[in-house]
Amino acid sequence: xxxxxxxxxxxxxWSEPSAGARMxxxxxxxxxxxxxxxxxxxxxxxxxxxxxxxxxxxxxWPLVKPYERGQxxxxxxxxxxxxxxxxxxxxxxxxxxxxxxxxxxxxxxARYFEFYGGAADKIHGETIPIEPGVLDYTLRExxxxxxxxxxxxxxxxxxxRSCAAALATGNTVVMKPAEQTPLTAVELGMILxxxxxxxxxxxxxxxxxxTAGARLAGHPDVNHxxxxxxxxxGTEVMKAAAENIVPVxxxxxxxxxxxxxxxxxxxxxxxxxxxxxxxxAGQTCSAGSxxxxxxxxxxxxxxxxxxxxxxxxxxxxxxxxxxxxxLSEQQCRRIETFMKKVEADGGKFLLGGTRAYVSNxxxxxxxxxxxxxxxxxxxxxxxEEVFGPVLSVFAFETDEEAxxxxxxxxxxxxxxIWTKDVSRAHKLAEKVKxxxxxxxxxxxGGGIQMPFGGYGKSGFGREKGLEALRNYTQLKNIAxxx
Ligand code: NAI
Ligand code: MG
Numbered sequence: 492x493x494x495x496x497x498x499x500x501x502x503x504x505w506s507e508p509s510a511g512a513r514m515x516x517x518x519x520x521x522x523x524x525x526x527x528x529x530x531x532x533x534x535x536x537x538x539x540x541x542x543x544x545x546x547x548x549x550x551x552w553p554l555v556k557p558y559e560r561g562q563x564x565x566x567x568x569x570x571x572x573x574x575x576x577x578x579x580x581x582x583x584x585x586x587x588x589x590x591x592x593x594x595x596x597x598x599x600x601a602r603y604f605e606f607y608g609g610a611a612d613k614i615h616g617e618t619i620p621i622e623p624g625v626l627d628y629t630l631r632e633x634x635x636x637x638x639x640x641x642x643x644x645x646x647x648x649x650x651x652r653s654c655a656a657a658l659a660t661g662n663t664v665v666m667k668p669a670e671q672t673p674l675t676a677v678e679l680g681m682i683l684x685x686x687x688x689x690x691x692x693x694x695x696x697x698x699x700x701x702t703a704g705a706r707l708a709g710h711p712d713v714n715h716x717x718x719x720x721x722x723x724x725g726t727e728v729m730k731a732a733a734e735n736i737v738p739v740x741x742x743x744x745x746x747x748x749x750x751x752x753x754x755x756x757x758x759x760x761x762x763x764x765x766x767x768x769x770x771x772a773g774q775t776c777s778a779g780s781x782x783x784x785x786x787x788x789x790x791x792x793x794x795x796x797x798x799x800x801x802x803x804x805x806x807x808x809x810x811x812x813x814x815x816x817x818l819s820e821q822q823c824r825r826i827e828t829f830m831k832k833v834e835a836d837g838g839k840f841l842l843g844g845t846r847a848y849v850s851n852x853x854x855x856x857x858x859x860x861x862x863x864x865x866x867x868x869x870x871x872x873x874x875e876e877v878f879g880p881v882l883s884v885f886a887f888e889t890d891e892e893a894x895x896x897x898x899x900x901x902x903x904x905x906x907x908i909w910t911k912d913v914s915r916a917h918k919l920a921e922k923v924k925x926x927x928x929x930x931x932x933x934x935x936g937g938g939i940q941m942p943f944g945g946y947g948k949s950g951f952g953r954e955k956g957l958e959a960l961r962n963y964t965q966l967k968n969i970a971x972x973x
């Protein structure tokens with residue numbers, strides 16, 4: 492296949508990185524090199540931030556009426572849909588994910604632009620009663636230059652969700668895709684240009700985390716940072732932002748449980764328990780990586796999960812399997828390191844635990860769907876994000892125990908509760924520390940409209956929904972004595 496040559500987008504111009512360094516981009520399904528991307532340096536980030544600053548302060552962007560801004564974003568949504576198949580294919584090649592999951596990601600990206608495009612002219616302040624003769628009102632102003640540091644697991648979706656919200660509120664953007672997966676960000680950049688977004692409003696710098704990413708996080712002329720990724724990198728981003736007193740929105744993954752009671756529809760719960768841990772081969776921040784199941788139904792429920800997982804297909808993205816490859820050899824080794832500790836941590840494998848060999852894609856790294864029972868809840872693997880198709884099972888007897896187990900990690904992103912007893916579900920939902928709770932479902936179909944973010948080390952600030960608009964606006968209060 493042709494190796495695509497990628498460039499940065501700075502001030503409306505597709506440009507080579509200033510120092511000329513480049514990196515190979517691989518297809519995780521096969522290991523094949525599919526693109527050659529800039530490995531940008533600090534200088535490229537500086538150029539991009541300065542273009543974004545100019546577009547914000549002196550360019551055309553502040554003059555675009557909110558509804559026109561919205562119309563531009565709606566055009567972006569339309570163009571994403573027009574290119575749905577080619578974008579899905581690129582996302583599949585870049586991340587390895589099954590093609591149908593690539594298509595779902597593209598649709599979600601279109602919906603972000605649609606949702607925030609529609610919101611662009613509905614963001615407004617309030618008047619506040621003070622006393623006769625005083626008019627007090629608030630303005631919601633854009634923050635300025637916004638930085639977006641994107642992970643490799645859902646590149647187009649995550650780029651679209653924060654970029655659309657930042658643009659709808661009148662900000663300019665500097666985006667750094669993950670070094671492993673820059674392909675769809677480049678396509679998005681072209682679509683934004685074609686939709687009429689002025690030069691400098693969206694800038695794209697491809698490169699590595701420790702160089703380009705670190706400079707973007709620490710750049711003194713950035714006004715807000717949105718980061719999705721690991722806790723250690725989130726910590727670094729926050730430290731860099733602290734130097735400049737820049738607010739951050741951090742979305743840092745989780746160890747999310749599905750809590751299953753005996754009265755739940757068992758077959759439906761099984762479907763979702765499996766789906767929530769195998770989607771994107773478990774490389775999902777909101778993966779349902781823990782199963783907390785009532786002791787009375789544990790044996791039968793787990794048996795059904797094993798049966799279901801035994802019948803999953805695995806292979807390269809284009810064969811649209813249930814489970815595609817792990818991103819890289821490095822990520823696969825990370826999973827294996829966790830697996831080596833299972834026995835010492837009291838666990839035993841009910842299924843999987845090792846790599847899989849896929850004969851038609853020997854160059855890719857694949858990991859078998861895995862179920863582990865008996866882990867000590869305080870052990871590392873019971874508490875840490877594995878980022879693979881690895882499910883840990885725990886039993887509980889009382890609702891209090893279920894809540895305690897659910898809250899026994901430092902994360903708090905998502906929780907699924909499966910029961911027909913709605914009072915029990917609501918009481919548990921109040922006790923569980925997580926940003927999103929789903930009762931008798933998991934994910935509600937993606938939920939562009941629902942605020943999403945974490946408790947604890949899953950991060951803070953909320954993405955998605957109207958709530959995300961707060962990240963990209965600052966409030967000004969004006970009091971007029973008449
Ligand atoms: P990472 O957090 O290091 O990478 C995410 C993004 O941050 C990438 O764009 C990367 O270039 C950038 N980055 C890296 N170092 C940076 C720095 N010092 N300053 C600014 N930006 C920087 O994640 P990585 O290393 O790719 O994956 C390791 C683990 O992180 C995974 O196994 C998984 O557990 C977790 N992760 C979680 C994600 C989520 O959705 N919450 C997404 C990706 C990774
Ligand atoms: Mg890293």
